[in-house]
Each structure stands twice: as C-alpha cells, then as structure tokens.
Amino acid sequence: MAKQAQLIEDRGIEEIDRAAEALKETRTQRMALLQEEIKLADDLLNLMRKHKRATYSFDRYEVEVVPGKDKVRVRTPKEEVEEEDE
Numbered sequence: 001m002a003k004q005a006q007l008i009e010d011r012g013i014e015e016i017d018r019a020a021e022a023l024k025e026t027r028t029q030r031m032a033l034l035q036e037e038i039k040l041a042d043d044l045l046n047l048m049r050k051h052k053r054a055t056y057s058f059d060r061y062e063v064e065v066v067p068g069k070d071k072v073r074v075r076t077p078k079e080e081v082e083e084e085d086e
Contacts, residue, residue, distance in 0.1 A: 045072040 056063040
C-alpha cells in the first residue's frame with residue numbers, strides 16, 4: 001500500500017511526466033523502426049539470393065551476404081567514409 005501511496009504522491013511533477021512520456025514514445029518509435037529494418041534486411045537478403053549474388057555494388061554502397069549466416073550487410077566503402085570525416 002505504501003508503494004501505491006508514493007505513486008499518487010509522485011504524480012504532478014510535470015518535468016518528470018514529460019521526460020518519461022518522451023522516452024516511452026521514442027522507445028516505441030525505435031522498436032517500430034527496428035522491425036522495419038529487420039523486414040528490409042530480410043527482403044534484401046532474399047533478393048540477393050534470387051539473383052544469386054554474394055556481393056553487389058551501386059552508387060556509393062556495397063551489399064554483401066555474410067557467409068554462413070542469414071544476414072546481409074550494406075556499407076559505404078571505407079575510402080569514402082574517411083574522406084567525409086576530413
């Protein structure tokens with residue numbers, strides 16, 4: 001019962017309420033984005049398999065099927081990343 005009383009007392013600190021709400025909303029958005037990322041990666045892996053490709057390059061990206069795993073990796077070539085940092 002003491003815990004319930006504390007919850008009632010804690011209500012009303014608007015800064016904490018807003019911060020907690022913002023965190024929960026951000027977490028919900030991140031989880032939805034993660035699910036979308038998983039689906040897109042799976043779709044890309046299936047396309048790579050369909051076209052019998054282990055690697056694929058276009059524009060500034062390199063796509064690679066990770067050997068021995070059901071995973072695909074998309075990278076920007078290292079040289080371009082280093083140039084952007086300078």
